């Protein structure tokens with residue numbers, strides 16, 4: 001619209017050095033305050049997005065395995081599917097997990113998780129072999145869960161047990177895989 | 187600084203210091219300095235003014251709506267059976283969830299307010315004239331799109347308030363002659379409001395309207411830069427040009443102050459008066475009195491006056507004529523005069539319509555307040571909402587899975603179950619043959635296939651089973667018998 005000659009006095013390139021310095025200073029101030037403000041405004045967003053990680057993890061759930069007496073005369077490990085109630089975001093779900101009730105070396109009842117300590121496949125009890133066998137890479141375990149052969153770095157993992165009113169209860173946990181020592185993961 | 191020998195073309199570029207460093211490297215490849223110059227050195231006739239901050243304020247709120255909306259979507263599920271639970275989870279459980287939702291909800295209101303100010307100003311200053319017709323039309327489209335965003339977003343929480351307001355809002359459509367009924371069906375996804383309505387509104391709110399909005403914001407900004415700022419309505423053109431200032435730094439600073447003000451207002455509202463969520467929509471609730479959000483109150487009140495055969499006039503003709511007059515304004519108002527005082531008809535008409543809308547809204551609130559029955563019911567609704575907000579979050583309960591089948595009474599079946607486990611069938615076909623992602627379910631298979639057919643398939647799987655990863659199981663006859671007895675027992 002306007003002749004470019006008329007615009008000349010305003011163009012940035014014709015500004016005096018002092019004016020240039022002023023513009024640069026304002027630019028810095030704007031940039032810094034916008035960055036600080038941007039970080040501040042991002043805080044609630046990050047808190048919303050990371051809520052599932054920051055929230056206090058619920059204690060591992062306990063599940064019922066039935067009357068303790070049922071397991072007294074156990075001769076081989078038995079497979080049980082336990083149901084655990086847990087929160088999955090906004091839903092309350094029932095998750096199913098596989099455990100084996102067996103007897104430890106000392107003859108006491110023990111409950112082993114079926115999750116293989118190698119890469120997490122579901123270990124199967126093989127009655128013909130009299131051993132636990134993992135279908136994925138062939139790891140084998142004794143009836144009490146001791147590691148016998150194959151790639152798993154340790155034996156099968158026992159779960160915390162309790163007896164309440166004569167009923168056997170187990171607390172389901174996950175363990176860190178691929179390490180020789182047992183570490184419960186929260 | 188001395189001119190470098192590689193001086194830029196004579197018309198525009200400033201003499202550059204010798205190129206070095208990251209900035210120069212990037213500039214050679216992107217030309218960002220030129221872009222920044224284009225962006226910041228836009229000249230404003232008559233200089234920077236506080237009255238120009240509303241357009242950029244709108245842009246800022248739009249940005250905020252986009253960002254907060256994306257984070258809301260992290261927890262939202264657009265279906266009638268989960269929408270309310272997920273919003274309740276966000277508001278009651280997720281840290282800062284209520285704050286975030288409030289920012290988004292108040293953002294919508296603030297956007298409407300800023301839009302009205304921006305439009306009023308453009309009208310009064312006559313800034314739609316002199317080659318800015320398309321800029322004005324694009325602005326009108328943006329206004330409609332923002333109202334569409336407000337309408338579709340309001341339903342999404344699926345609480346009583348939003349459900350009933352939207353039920354009324356979509357019912358109004360059926361007043362439109364010929365296509366009205368059909369429009370309503372399309373919008374709702376059926377004769378009733380339901381889960382299809384939620385998905386439709388969600389898609390409109392999150393994909394369709396935002397796409398159009400971004401397109402028209404781009405167009406609006408482009409046309410604005412093409413035409414240049416209109417400057418104040420009065421004053422000698424040459425004098426205004428002489429007093430012109432570049433956008434940077436003064437106007438940009440003013441815009442930044444506006445953005446800061448908006449942040450403070452939004453954050454304060456969201457923090458001190460968080461938006462509440464009501465009980466889940468209950469279509470069977472016949473008591474509920476629907477009321478739209480404040481910006482739809484004038485229209486809501488207006489529609490009350492039009493019933494019977496004349497309603498088409500009130501619902502379609504009058505708003506249509508007014509809307510048409512508004513959109514086409516720059517095409518028939520072609521005088522160069524921009525001062526509001528010298529355009530009494532335009533200024534008068536605009537003020538009357540605006541005042542009428544404000545009055546309608548006020549009457550609507552006043553009428554509710556003074557009708558004892560309505561006032562009492564509205565209070566009950568607010569009370570129910572407050573109570574709902576106080577209750578702890580209740581997760582959506584999934585029915586517990588059926589208790590694991592009691593150990594089989596039949597020893598053959600029990601033996602079969604052990605084979606099923608030991609052979610690894612369970613790994614793919616699932617506990618109790620319930621099926622997994624890897625293989626089909628086996629429940630009821632005994633009713634579908636005779637035992638010898640089953641035995642044959644287990645020993646020699648057919649091509650489809652083999653392709654699915656089923657190996658042959660050469661079981662002895664007695665083992666096979668037990669396994670089939672077990673399969674028969676699965677329901």
Ligand code: FES
Nearest residue numbers: 116119134137139
């Ligand atoms: S996962 Fe069990 S052996 Fe590899």
